[in-house]
Amino acid sequence: MNMDVLDSPAINQLDSSQRAELMKQVRQQLAVASTQELLEKMSRKCFSKCINKPGSSLDSSEQKCIAMCMDRFMDSWNIVSRAYFTRLQRESTQG
Template identity: 65%
Template sequence: MDYSSSSSSQLDSGRREEYIDQVKQQLAVAQAQELLQRMSDKCFKKCVTKPGSSLDNSEQKCIAMCMDRYMDTMNIVARTYSSRLQQEMSRMGS
């Protein structure tokens, strides 16, 4: 009986890693969706003053530029955060 519980716990350990990976992937997708939603909301509010059935040329350009700036800003923030985190980790290791 100990043998079956031992193999069962090994299986559980392997499955646990698989579940953790799945949860990480789901969180990444959810965060990307949230980012896209926030970006869309902010850029729409900024660029579309008179909502209608379609976007005119200036609204399309404004939204495209707004989304580009938003993504650039998010990338800068992510790189800066990562760099500072690495600096802190190296200080703690020294």
Template identity: 50%
Template sequence: MAPNQHDLERIRQQIVLANIQELIQKMTRRCFDVCIAMPGLELRSTEHDCLANCMDRFMDSVQVVSCQYFRRRRRHQQIRLARSSASIASPPATASIPKSTSIPKSPATSASEHAPSASNEEKVK
């Protein structure tokens, strides 16, 4: 792996770690606020059960949101890919003129009016 790839992978891992730490902090803060009314030296069984349930529901919620996010992201990427493939597969109408056919020029028409526009050239590529 090239050094640049190694650096990118390390950065990705650090981002994942930071996201996990943030998730744990949010879950801890939220569940503590909901389940612990009066902090003491030990957790009561009701607080323990509440915390376990709260953390499970929090993680379930994160999983549902993440799955939905990635599903939508994948769908949007597929739509973009289909659109770009369609534009490449169907060239503009001006590209279908046979090369042997010449367009007659009148004295009032400049050569630039018959030249394909930049956007048409890009679509053909």
């Protein structure tokens, strides 16, 4: 997100409660976009890893592979997200 947008004249005319509401909406939209990206990447990666011959249904080994792949992907995503947010918090308190 371009932070210059937050310093635009239109934004500066908002009172603090309006700015807070705007930021809340932006955070919600970013969370939705992040979730959509996560699901898309996870689906693409796990499908290519686990499905050798696409058909009308998944066999038990494909189901197990997909479940394990999704679990590992989510674990990795959570670790990276926590590290990223910890770094952002640390940097915001230092600067």
